[in-house]
Amino acid sequence: MTVPDLRTARLRLRGLEPTDTEAIVRVFADPDTSRFLAADLSDPDQCRASVERRLxxxxxxxxGHWVVERDGVVIGLAHLRPSAELSGDLVEIGYFLDPAHGGQGLATEAAxxxxxxxFTALGLPAxxxxxHESNVASRKLVRRLGFTDVGGGEHYGGPHRVLVALPTALGQWHHVELWVPDLxxxxxxxGWLLTELGWQEHQRRRDxxxxxxxxGYLVVQQSPALTGATHDRRAPGLNHLALHAGPPERVDQLADAALAHGWRPLFADRYPHTGGPDHHAAYLENADGFEIELVAESPRVTRPG
Structure with missing residues (x-):
């Protein structure tokens, strides 16, 4: 399990280490830092026990868990982890900042x-x-970050608002257009493969x-401006498209069924681990030389109890 370093204009977020324990005790020394938590982490013993659980x-x-540093000094603690309070595989964010560094937008910057x-590195859907209902500052912070309030309930020993943030379209692909010799x-x-993967027909025109x-959407077009009749995936340009295709058994089913819909297997002698021992995928090529890679989901990691 790896926790990457994250950098902002003023902060470094790095993985929590045992040597950070006393710095975290100082972050929570002010009772206000944990007043909306079930435990009083201004008590050094309770705080050290909390750090041990996080480690x-x-x-x-x-x-996992990050310490928040400014100019090499630990000023906060943050996490991104499967929620122990919400059902399902839902990932929850949390952040704590030494009150001595409040009022400067640093908690917002870290979150x-x-x-x-x-959203970018992990590709999470939400x-x-x-x-906490009474934590006005934190409720304002998450709204600034685009979270939407979707309800409330008793969590962590008190009344809490439940909020969710979704990825934005900024920077995501809008569409890909493939020119084909035969529409x-x-x-x-x-059409068959994309429909099997849950895509829906979007637009249709003569060509x-x-x-x-x-x-995003994918276009195939038989353009009157096409200057060639073949696609060479080994030439400069598009090599292949790779799509998530569900669990390994679903990839196997699609790879078999694709043979009746204009696809042939590539690298069949190395299937299903052409891309490496931990990569289960089917590589298919159609009659016009376009390649699709169907990638299986990685095995789920059991979240901590």
Missing amino acids: AYTGPDGT AALLRHA VWALV ARAEESF GVSWKLGV
Whole structure:
């Protein structure tokens, strides 16, 4: 389990280490830092026990606990981890800042860095926050970061608001357009496969058709401006498209069924680990030389109890 370093204009977020224990005790020395928590972490013994529990974390790679540093000094603690309060595999954000460093936007800066990591590096579909009803400052902070209040309940021993942040479309792909020599042939292979993966037909015109999933869409078009009749995936340009395809058994099913829909297998002698021993995927090529990689989900990591 690795926790990456995250940098902002003023802060460094790095993985929590045993040698940080006394610095964290100082962060929580002011009772205000933990007044919305079930435990009083201004008590050094309770704080040290909390740090030990955080150090024992064994959750999914890329999640865990960070110390927040400014100019080499530990001024806070933050986490991004599967929620122990919300059901399902929901990832929750948390942040604590030494009150001596409050009022400068540093908690917002640290939390924003964790959100970027969650959506860009980890590809999470959502990040959740549980904020005590009386914690007005934190409720304002999460709203500044784009969280939406979706309800409330008893969590961590008190009344909390439940809030969620979703990825924005900024920086995500809008569409990909493939020029093909034969529209009907491309539609047979791409249309079948994309539909099997949950895409829906988006737009259709005389010389092209597109399928959409989420914010982006894929176009295949037989353009009158096409200057060639073949696609060479080994030449400069597009090599292949790679798509998430569910658990390994679903990838196996699609790889078999694809043979009846204009696809042929690539690297069949190394299937399903062509990309390495920990990468389960099917590589397919259609009649026009376009390659698709169907990538299986990695095994789930059991979240800590």
